[in-house]
Amino acid sequence: MGVKLKYNKLNLLLLLMPLSLMAAEMPVSVPLDIENIATITPWKRNNTWSQIDWSNYNNLQHTVKKPVPVIQPITSSIKANPANGKKLVANRKKGNCVACHILPDVSQPGNIGINLSFIGSWHLPDQFLFNYIYDPRIYNPNTVMPPWGAHNILTTDEIKDIVSYLKTLTIPVQFKKRPIPKNNVDNLDEFENPAMFELETGTDLFIENCQKCHQNPKASFAKWAVTMPKFETRLNKIIGIEEFITRHARATTGVKYLLQSGENIALAIYLRNLANGQKIAVDTSDVNSSLALKRGETLTQTKIGQLNFACTDCHKKNSGKWIRGQYIKSFTGMIDHYPTYRSGRDAIWDFSTRIQWCNLAARANDLPPDAAEYADIELYLTVQSNGRKFSVPGFGP
Ligand code: HEC
Numbered sequence: 001m002g003v004k005l006k007y008n009k010l011n012l013l014l015l016l017m018p019l020s021l022m023a024a025e026m027p028v029s030v031p032l033d034i035e036n037i038a039t040i041t042p043w044k045r046n047n048t049w050s051q052i053d054w055s056n057y058n059n060l061q062h063t064v065k066k067p068v069p070v071i072q073p074i075t076s077s078i079k080a081n082p083a084n085g086k087k088l089v090a091n092r093k094k095g096n097c098v099a100c101h102i103l104p105d106v107s108q109p110g111n112i113g114i115n116l117s118f119i120g121s122w123h124l125p126d127q128f129l130f131n132y133i134y135d136p137r138i139y140n141p142n143t144v145m146p147p148w149g150a151h152n153i154l155t156t157d158e159i160k161d162i163v164s165y166l167k168t169l170t171i172p173v174q175f176k177k178r179p180i181p182k183n184n185v186d187n188l189d190e191f192e193n194p195a196m197f198e199l200e201t202g203t204d205l206f207i208e209n210c211q212k213c214h215q216n217p218k219a220s221f222a223k224w225a226v227t228m229p230k231f232e233t234r235l236n237k238i239i240g241i242e243e244f245i246t247r248h249a250r251a252t253t254g255v256k257y258l259l260q261s262g263e264n265i266a267l268a269i270y271l272r273n274l275a276n277g278q279k280i281a282v283d284t285s286d287v288n289s290s291l292a293l294k295r296g297e298t299l300t301q302t303k304i305g306q307l308n309f310a311c312t313d314c315h316k317k318n319s320g321k322w323i324r325g326q327y328i329k330s331f332t333g334m335i336d337h338y339p340t341y342r343s344g345r346d347a348i349w350d351f352s353t354r355i356q357w358c359n360l361a362a363r364a365n366d367l368p369p370d371a372a373e374y375a376d377i378e379l380y381l382t383v384q385s386n387g388r389k390f391s392v393p394g395f396g397p
């Protein structure tokens, strides 16, 4: 009922809108199944990933009210266990300070944060050191650094051990320059990129299910993929190629190629591959798309998870730097190769899988792949790549 009402109101709005504003929306003549949900329901997180529930923390859909950060008073000099502190700063599950800060005796420290290798010689007050680690938002509301104490990652005693360790550090260690990682794999070589097999699968699926209505896909879909994602009036949200496939295939052939299924990803690779070499040209001039673009931008600035990270903390404020051994890319050029093969996980990921993974990396709950929030972010990131050429399927670490 609710959806129907929205749809009617929207139709009315569209009628009142000048035609030129509707350019980037999907034509209503394209058959789409809008009755059913495009994913497995209820959605279940990938069972090979961490199953920890992070619902105590913000995610891209929910904000959890947390107390305003306050200074924890430190009245006497901190003298705890520096040897344990040294272990904690390199422990991935605990401090992991070396992901962002240069500290002695670690290979490949990151350089997002300041160089802490000689922080002991700065003679900072213990209360400042303790509280910067407990909750850096006290000093810098927009900090990139997680609130280790306030979000229960480190205990008060552990933070005291780290403070004791930091106070012993006086000899500067320099950040060693590293080459920017280059992808030496030809992503379109079937012997090098396993995702090329899925291009074959996608081609076969197209011939089997779609060819009867689309006899000449090379010509008719030569540019279609570079115009996606688009606003879909009937669903009142942005949809990408993957969701289009699920809904269009079900409406025209009855097959159930749910989001993130093998068939769905294979057809997404096929349709995008048809547009390889074309420049991304997503048009957001209509009202609905421009609103979605704005929402997408805001979502990339939203702090989520136990680690309190926004996408922009890494990919905008710190692109070109290193988080431990990983080089951080800027938003531009991030998704022009999706779906992509990830050699480190031996799996082909579409964009929704990637963003779910990024959500878990912030220790925030992921959303279902058809979430409107993901589609808005996909639109925003795709627009950051407008003008760049498609090369699908991709290959990456
Ligand atoms: C995700 C990256 C990141 C991680 C992980 C991180 N920090 Fe930071 N840290 C920063 C950044 C960036 C700054 C610079 C100021 C800011 O953004 O708040 C900073 C600032 C600091 C400062 C303030 C120094 C000063 O003089 O202003 C201290 C102390 C500090 N970090 C200690 C730690 C410790 C200890 C850990 C591990 C428990 C840690 N950091 C983990 C990013 C990080």
Ligand code: HEC
Residues within 6 Å of the ligand: 026, 027, 029, 030, 031, 206, 209, 210, 211, 212, 213, 214, 221, 224, 245, 248, 249, 252, 253, 267, 271
């Ligand atoms: C029963 C006929 C039929 C079948 C089967 C069919 N389609 Fe379509 N398709 C249409 C019609 C009608 C349109 C809208 C007019 C047009 O663009 O040709 C369309 C449009 C499209 C578009 C362009 C959408 C846009 O935004 O303009 C794509 C891409 C597409 N189909 C892909 C597929 C794929 C992939 C399959 C197989 C899973 C498929 N179609 C199966 C009838 C069909």
Ligand code: HEC
Residues within 6 Å of the ligand: 300, 309, 310, 311, 312, 313, 314, 315, 323, 326, 327, 328, 329, 333, 334, 335, 340, 354, 355, 358, 359, 362, 377, 396, 397
């Ligand atoms: C703590 C830093 C950090 C945050 C926060 C972060 N990312 Fe990332 N992201 C990375 C790193 C490092 C990589 C590269 C390593 C890899 O490919 O796994 C990456 C990779 C990616 C990629 C893949 C790029 C490619 O070429 O395949 C996408 C897309 C992406 N991030 C999007 C996002 C989005 C969207 C958000 C916010 C929801 C986000 N990231 C938050 C660090 C971060």
